[in-house]
Amino acid sequence: xxxxxxxxxxxxIALTSRFHxxxxxxxxxxxxxxxxxxxxxxxxxxxxxVMHLKENEIISLSPLHHVDMLRxxxxxxxxLFNSNFYCIYGHDNEVSCKLxxxxxxxxxxxxxxxxxxxxxxxxxxxxxxxxxLKRFIIVCTRMARLRLEVDQERENGFDIIRQFYxxxxxxxxxxxx
Numbered sequence: 001x002x003x004x005x006x007x008x009x010x011x012x013i014a015l016t017s018r019f020h021x022x023x024x025x026x027x028x029x030x031x032x033x034x035x036x037x038x039x040x041x042x043x044x045x046x047x048x049x050v051m052h053l054k055e056n057e058i059i060s061l062s063p064l065h066h067v068d069m070l071r072x073x074x075x076x077x078x079x080l081f082n083s084n085f086y087c088i089y090g091h092d093n094e095v096s097c098k099l100x101x102x103x104x105x106x107x108x109x110x111x112x113x114x115x116x117x118x119x120x121x122x123x124x125x126x127x128x129x130x131x132x133l134k135r136f137i138i139v140c141t142r143m144a145r146l147r148l149e150v151d152q153e154r155e156n157g158f159d160i161i162r163q164f165y166x167x168x169x170x171x172x173x174x175x176x177x
Contacts, residue, residue: 003118005129011085013129015114019078020069031080032088033061034140036099036107040074056099058107060140064169077111079136086133103143110136 004014004025012028019025019035035044036058044051045068046061053059055074061067063082099107114132117125148154 003115005085005118005126007085007126009084011082011126013081013085013133014078015111015118016078016080017076019076019080020072025078025080026067026069028080028082030063030082032063032082033065033067034079034136035059035061035076036079037074037076038104040072040076042072042074042076043070044068045070054098056104058099058140060144079111079114079133081133086130088137099143103139106139107136110139 002016002018004012004016006012012031014025014031016022016025025031035042035053037053037055039055041055042053044053044059046059047066050070051059053076110132114129114136117128117132120128144150145155
């Protein structure tokens with residue numbers, strides 16, 4: 001399913017299984033991305049490092065990552081959004097993990113609800129999509145914390161790195177203008 005919503009304030013959310021074929025979405029460097037290989041495999045180059053993602057693996061990427069889709073075999077899903085649609089402060093480090101069957105079903109349920117909401121055209125759609133996106137992000141964050149065995153000390157270290165990335169990103173945005 002292909003879905004894209006643009007808001008009045010230049011916010012964008014997109015759900016696609018054809019990201020590798022959509023030059024417009026690929027050119028947009030402002031997207032946060034969740035790429036989930038549901039069946040098959042995906043070769044993706046991230047910051048000049050080739051990664052081979054297999055079934056039930058998911059990766060999250062920030063706008064700071066340079067991404068090239070190399071090869072897609074099977075079925076994958078990309079959930080893309082920019083900070084004008086949903087502002088993430090600091091969830092900008094790359095996480096990749098293999099999903100368990102239970103985790104896969106939980107994410108599938110969220111995606112199915114998101115797909116249903118994509119068909120509703122009313123003044124509440126935008127807010128509902130934000131809520132579902134937030135739930136998806138929280139579930140992925142919890143999974144990553146479990147895999148990385150993140151305790152409070154390690155979480156504080158991640159916060160420092162996140163703040164650094166935000167400062168660097170803001171610096172380059174200001175210098176570009």
